[in-house]
Amino acid sequence: MIFQEPMSALDPVFTIGHQIGQAYRSHFAVSRAEARERAVQALAQVGIALPSRRHDDYPHQLSGGMRQRVMIAMALICEPKLLIADEPTTALDVTVQAQITDLLRELSERSGTALLFITHDLGVVAETCTRMVTMYAGEVVEDAPVDAVLDRPRHPYTSGLLRSLPQLTPRRAPLGFIPGRVPGAAEMPPGCRFLPRCGHGMAGCDQPQALRVLARTPSDEPAGERRVRCWRADALQLPGSVNP
Numbered sequence: 001m002i003f004q005e006p007m008s009a010l011d012p013v014f015t016i017g018h019q020i021g022q023a024y025r026s027h028f029a030v031s032r033a034e035a036r037e038r039a040v041q042a043l044a045q046v047g048i049a050l051p052s053r054r055h056d057d058y059p060h061q062l063s064g065g066m067r068q069r070v071m072i073a074m075a076l077i078c079e080p081k082l083l084i085a086d087e088p089t090t091a092l093d094v095t096v097q098a099q100i101t102d103l104l105r106e107l108s109e110r111s112g113t114a115l116l117f118i119t120h121d122l123g124v125v126a127e128t129c130t131r132m133v134t135m136y137a138g139e140v141v142e143d144a145p146v147d148a149v150l151d152r153p154r155h156p157y158t159s160g161l162l163r164s165l166p167q168l169t170p171r172r173a174p175l176g177f178i179p180g181r182v183p184g185a186a187e188m189p190p191g192c193r194f195l196p197r198c199g200h201g202m203a204g205c206d207q208p209q210a211l212r213v214l215a216r217t218p219s220d221e222p223a224g225e226r227r228v229r230c231w232r233a234d235a236l237q238l239p240g241s242v243n244p
Contacts, residue, residue: 004087006067010059017055027078042073065096086118134158137193144226154228159238
């Protein structure tokens with residue numbers, strides 16, 4: 001797993017090489033020398049210059065982007081089948097964000113590791129992911145290929161998120177938004193959890209909603225299976241980011 005804030009995820013009193021090597025030795029029976037060699041290789045793999053020298057640096061000696069690369073190296077050193085990236089670009093500037101997302105995509109393709117990217121940045125989702133899973137109030141409300149969601153979202157919450165993007169709002173027009181607020185854990189509606197904020201609610205929405213597979217159309221065929229937690233999904237024509 002790659003955590004959101006590398007400065008708090010890395011131990012400030014140990015060198016980065018020690019921490020990477022410790023993660024490796026926890027899973028493989030190797031010597032300290034072997035762990036060091038493998039840690040240096042991991043640092044080189046994520047694009048850190050002079051990896052042998054950086055191996056002995058402490059976290060405070062590295063920039064935010066380099067610390068995030070260290071976290072990626074630590075996560076990948078044991079060759080996982082699944083890599084969970086929890087908001088890995090939140091604390092980074094825009095230029096470094098692009099470098100980190102490109103690096104994650106490249107490493108995932110090269111090693112065959114599946115990448116689960118947790119983020120609020122829909123631009124990163126569009127550039128990095130193949131499927132998009134939208135969650136609301138602790139539930140998955142839509143699961144579909146990214147291109148299909150951007151073109152035609154099938155859940156009102158997903159559509160609301162896309163229409164809230166400033167770049168999709170005409171100049172000088174009011175910024176799109178979703179009214180209301182997310183319910184607290186003790187305030188969940190009995191049926192659709194998004195119903196109090198949804199502009200498409202009607203009789204039947206106050207019943208529990210199942211996450212169901214939508215019937216596939218010829219246009220959906222190349223995109224793959226779509227699932228949505230809304231019984232009106234087939235009837236609604238919701239705007240997306242590509243098809244307003």
